[in-house]
Amino acid sequence: MKILLIEDQLELSENITEFLSSVGVFCETCDNCFDAQDKILVNSYDSVVLDIMLPDGSGLNLIDLIKKNQANSNILIISAKNSLGDKIEGLELGADDYLTKPFHLAELHARLKALYRRNQLGGSDVLTFNEIQVNPENLQASINQTLLDLTKKEFDLLLFFMTNKDRVLGRQAIVQHLWGDYTDDLANFDFVYQHIKNLRKKICRAGARDYIETVYGIGYKFNTSAEK
Template identity: 50%
Template structure:
């Protein structure tokens, strides 16, 4: 899986590529508009992450070119601008997702994976990890082939974990993944805690192992070890 990261802030581009490389993606970076333009005309990518504001051009133009020459590529916009017009315009010209800076790398990772899944299998597939199997179109979860009944949020939480195996996830990133940006109170962290507790119980009840590991002060990690 090849990913192109178009981002002028070198440090941020490096963080994204490091993080995604750990997840098994092959990442390339373009720091300028012209680099990006050159790369997309020479190579094929499964997914492109585009920053809208580049020193020598506009990210929207890259997306438009990309849509012309490689329509199958998934496109995620990362931008500091969070106006509705930008989001709508992004979707209009063919991007698949829009993330506002600052974002969580774990969230970006989850979205890249979900995008590639949708592109490659049309969303019509199972996701299996150890003894957990998720039927994505039906939103059903099986532990050792026994169906576990999860609430909507628990399902979303599990999927988020499965997209970020062996990764330390902050409580904040989980809360934001589940409830979005506008619920940033201390309560949402409590809610994360109670949802984790329930998910853990439901997996263990069906005979699964307790894969959720708490990391003191930070958050949680979904891991087999």
């Protein structure tokens, strides 16, 4: 799971990031509306955790931008303001859930997992398509009940494809989803081809169809109509 945390309290932001990282959640952060807009327009996220009170405006003003540019993202509002009006406004604008500060980090993680299961996995703990099963909770993928021996990046890549079936994903979008803010340190994106090549080889060797299709000059897509 990859999330964007928009929170201006540095200590809280660091605590959330450290905790989520410890349970396998990839977390990018920013502390104001201006920087958040840049990330929302460029990157893709499974969830956006959004504070209302930000130094340069209300986090609620970002919800429309998130809904337009992050079609598959869940929005979880966190705020110290405990008024019914704030909750209703946020939910009516398109947020999926609301958590009032202070909260336990384990509860935040549980809420994010619940939203992910509901919106990305269709309410199940396991994402299934034909002979492929992916379990984000235990980081396991299988073909016809046989476990695949995948690296962490290969697993994340397969999950990214399966939650974006039949959508063309550019190399830059793939890199930003898997590496986030660290993409600035990368000389080029040639390694994406190698990761995808290895993933395709392992899937096909296990007896699955070759669903990952190259869209020349653009990127790749998980083609649900692929034939053996």
